Amino acid sequence: MKLQFDKRPGPARLKRIVHCFNWRQYSLLIIAIVLLVLSALASCGPSIENLLAVDYTPLPGDDWNVSTPAEQGLDPMLVAEMYYNAAELETIYSLLVIKNGYLIAEDYFNEGSVEQKDRLQSVTKSFTSALVGIALKQGYLSSIDQKMLDFFPEVADQITDRRKEQITIRHLLQMRAGYPWEETDPALWEGLLSGHYPPLIQEFPLLTDPGTEFHYSNLSSNWLGIIVDRATGTNLKAYAEENLFLPIGVEAGEWGTDAEGHNNGCGDLHLTARDATKFGLLYLNKGEYKGNQVVPADWVHDSLQRYSDDINATGGFPANWGLSISDIGYGYQWWPARAGEHHFDFAWGHGGQLIVLLEELDMVIVVTAYPFYLEHTSEAWNHELANVNLVGEFIKSLPSE
Numbered sequence: 001m002k003l004q005f006d007k008r009p010g011p012a013r014l015k016r017i018v019h020c021f022n023w024r025q026y027s028l029l030i031i032a033i034v035l036l037v038l039s040a041l042a043s044c045g046p047s048i049e050n051l052l053a054v055d056y057t058p059l060p061g062d063d064w065n066v067s068t069p070a071e072q073g074l075d076p077m078l079v080a081e082m083y084y085n086a087a088e089l090e091t092i093y094s095l096l097v098i099k100n101g102y103l104i105a106e107d108y109f110n111e112g113s114v115e116q117k118d119r120l121q122s123v124t125k126s127f128t129s130a131l132v133g134i135a136l137k138q139g140y141l142s143s144i145d146q147k148m149l150d151f152f153p154e155v156a157d158q159i160t161d162r163r164k165e166q167i168t169i170r171h172l173l174q175m176r177a178g179y180p181w182e183e184t185d186p187a188l189w190e191g192l193l194s195g196h197y198p199p200l201i202q203e204f205p206l207l208t209d210p211g212t213e214f215h216y217s218n219l220s221s222n223w224l225g226i227i228v229d230r231a232t233g234t235n236l237k238a239y240a241e242e243n244l245f246l247p248i249g250v251e252a253g254e255w256g257t258d259a260e261g262h263n264n265g266c267g268d269l270h271l272t273a274r275d276a277t278k279f280g281l282l283y284l285n286k287g288e289y290k291g292n293q294v295v296p297a298d299w300v301h302d303s304l305q306r307y308s309d310d311i312n313a314t315g316g317f318p319a320n321w322g323l324s325i326s327d328i329g330y331g332y333q334w335w336p337a338r339a340g341e342h343h344f345d346f347a348w349g350h351g352g353q354l355i356v357l358l359e360e361l362d363m364v365i366v367v368t369a370y371p372f373y374l375e376h377t378s379e380a381w382n383h384e385l386a387n388v389n390l391v392g393e394f395i396k397s398l399p400s401e
Contacts, residue, residue, distance in 0.1 A: 225265025
């Protein structure tokens with residue numbers, strides 16, 4: 001192919017170029033570029049003006065010492081951005097931040113309010129763990145290496161899988177008893193919903209030998225609750241009110257029960273966001289509240305250790321779930337994880353209920369949200385993910401101290 005060059009004089013040549021240029025396409029291109037720039041600017045987050053307009057001032061009340069982020073050495077704009085983003089979420093109810101023992105930020109969204117007692121879902125598991133530690137300290141339990149079947153004589157002689165005879169309280173606390181996550185099988189889920197939990201010790205199969213691998217198990221937490229009931233001779237809520245709630249000034253709401261009247265160790269405890277925060281502060285302070293050792297300090301320490309690692313990389317969560325947190329492990333009904341440079345421990349419930357402990361920063365963050373009770377759909381998980389990522393991104397933004 002022979003190239004043809006336009007050899008006409010300059011003005012004529014320019015006229016031809018202008019005639020050939022499609023000004024409509026050029027205009028559309030300019031508009032597209034402008035839209036892309038505006039989109040990029042919008043994706044950079046809220047403006048300074050937006051952040052300055054965010055009000056997260058704690059509400060009046062005499063049950064908390066109140067301060068501000070700046071007074072406690074925290075950048076107010078980082079806090080404002082988290083609250084700005086929280087206001088965009090559809091299912092969050094509350095967001096509270098404690099720093100150095102002071103309530104520095106608080107707000108309520110959607111249907112939430114300061115008086116509302118929310119269903120904390122699996123955050124309840126961390127309360128059950130605390131009650132196991134208290135019962136151990138008081139001598140109702142001799143050791144967490146006691147066998148589970150010691151507390152369930154009605155099913156002990158029905159066991160056909162002898163590995164179950166080796167399951168201990170420790171295994172239940174660590175989610176390493178070998179029982180499966182109930183949501184993996186409709187039959188298992190129906191068993192959980194039945195409310196008849198002792199027979200399921202025999203009926204539910206083990207996936208692995210006790211003590212060898214982590215498997216998230218709601219039943220393990222329910223059996224822990226029943227063990228505390230039977231060891232102490234009272235129901236879980238009554239025991240909690242005397243030994244945990246009253247000492248830290250918490251007024252619990254409803255706590256769901258199973259078919260036999262045992263409070264569910266895995267979920268269904270209802271608390272206000274402020275009362276949930278008191279529990280977080282209790283654990284941040286090694287079990288002490290206003291000079292009173294409510295939960296044994298060694299129990300708090302042991303509860304926040306890692307007994308399983310990299311759960312999000314070994315089948316505990318979908319690899320593509322998009323969590324802003326990483327290195328997720330498991331303790332005694334508490335989760336350790338990382339976000340950016342920061343390690344933290346947290347209680348976690350369906351729908352995105354959170355009690356987050358940042359020991360290195362002397363900080364507690366609490367989220368309550370619509371609980372999606374018995375709703376385990378993709379929509380529910382997506383909203384839960386949004387609430388978890390809200391806090392994860394905030395923690396990532398915090399400087400190291």
